[in-house]
Amino acid sequence: MSTKSVLGEVREVQLAIQLIHLGARLQFLEAEVGLSRERLIRLYKEIKGVSPPKGLLPFSTDWYMTWLANIHSSMFYNMYQFMKTHSDEEKVWVLIKSYKLYLQQIEAQESEPILDFTRAYTMVRFFDSDMLQLSTCCRCAGQFVAHAHDHKSGYVCVLCRPPSRAGKARGSKRAAGGEISVPGMESIGLAVEAALDGGGLH
Amino acid sequence: MNVANGEISREIGDINLAYMLLAQKLVKQDRVAAMFRLGVSRELADMLANMSLAQIVKLAASNFLLCSFRLDEHASMSAVVGEGKDTMLQQAHMSILMSARNLQGQKEAATV
C-alpha cells in the first residue's frame, strides 16, 4: 500500500510509532504500515535507540494453551472482540487499543503482562485463520482461548479448574511463570503444531 | 421517614452521583473503552456524554441505585468469588466474564 497524501503519510507514521512503542516486530510493521522498510527501521532506531531485532520467533498455538498464558490470552481476546464489535476503527487500531486496554487491566491488577504485543497480534491471526477458537466454560460461562475444532461440550476453563500446582507458583511476579507448561494442561487441546508461516499470516 | 432511611437515601444519592460523574468522564475520554468498562451500549454512552450536570444531579437524587450488579448470574458470581482465589486471578476472571456480557441498553435498542 502506498500513500500519496501528506496526511495519509502522517497517519502511517503515527501508526508505526504506536506499534513500535508497543513492541511490534519489524515484520509486523512492514505488514501493517505503508512505509518503506528503510523508513521503518529509521523510525524504530529513533524510538527504541537500537536496531530492530532480526528474525521472527516461531510461534505455535500451543503457547496460548499453557495455564497463565491461557488466562492472559483469553483476557486479551475477549477485549479485542469487544473492541472489534463496537468500534468503527480500522482493524490495526482496534488491535492497538485493545492491547493498551489489556496493559491497563494488568497494571490495575498489579501483575506483569504475559502476552506481548507480537503474541497478541499473532493470536488474532490464528483466530482469523481458524486455528484458534473461543470455547465456553460450562461452569462460569466465560469464553476461553482453545484450539479450533476441539469438542466444545463439557469444557471447563483454566480458572474454574486450575492445575494443582498453579495456585502456588503464580503468586510471584515472575513473567517466566507463563512459559512453564503445567502438567495436565494437554487435555485442553490436542497439541497442534502450527508454525506461523503455515498459518496464513496475511 | 425515619432518620436511618434518610441516611440511606443520601448514601444512595452520593453513590449515584459519583457513579454518573465517573461514567460521563469515562465516556468523554474514550467511548469504546468506556462502553467496555461500564457495560453500556453506544446509545447509552452517547446519552451519558451529552447529559448536563443539572440532569445528572437530578437523576442521582433517587431512592434507587442507578448501577446494578453486573455479575448477575449466580454461577458466574460464585466462580469468580470462589474459594480463596487470589486477587490477580479473580480480576482476570472478572475481565473475561465482563467482556462477553451483553451491553446494557443494547437489547432494548435492537428490539425497538
Ligand SMILES: [Zn+2]
Ligand atoms: Zn470457567
